[in-house]
Amino acid sequence: MKCVFCKSNTKVTDKRESPEGTRRRRECLKCKKRFTTYEKADNKNIIVVKKDGRREPFSVEKLKEGLMRACMKRQISVDKIDKIIEDVQEKLKTKGKEVKSQIIGKMVINRLRKLDKVAYIRFASVYMDFKNIKDFKKVISEV
Helix, strand or coil: CECCCCCCEEEEEEEEEECCEEEEEEEECCCCCEEEEEECCCCCCCEEECCCCCEEECCHHHHHHHHHHHCCCCCCCHHHHHHHHHHHHHHHCCCCCEEEHHHHHHHHHHHHHHHCHHHHHHHHHHHCCCCCHHHHHHHHHHC
């Protein structure tokens, strides 16, 4: 990588994993200045196959919106929601280029069940497409 200051070559002095991605501390071979870079895998190549057969690119924003809605007015920090999203993204990398929306839903629902029962039921009501109160009662009895 080129130095952000003088555009010369750099070397990596330290590397570690962080929530933001792979963190690399770099030093310029010419001017000796140091800077940090973060590297994160791109999930734009993942295609989500919907129940009706439609295909659309995976959207972190859409996933976060659904989680935020399920966790609304609950004592759940944004950090915990971001952790769920990060975990799902990591798992998706191993699933191939196309992933069924049901698989993503199961990943999220399993994490929410452990985190908060109310958020779990809210998310499940959309994910499992509840039709009436009996569907709610069934899930509540399982929790």
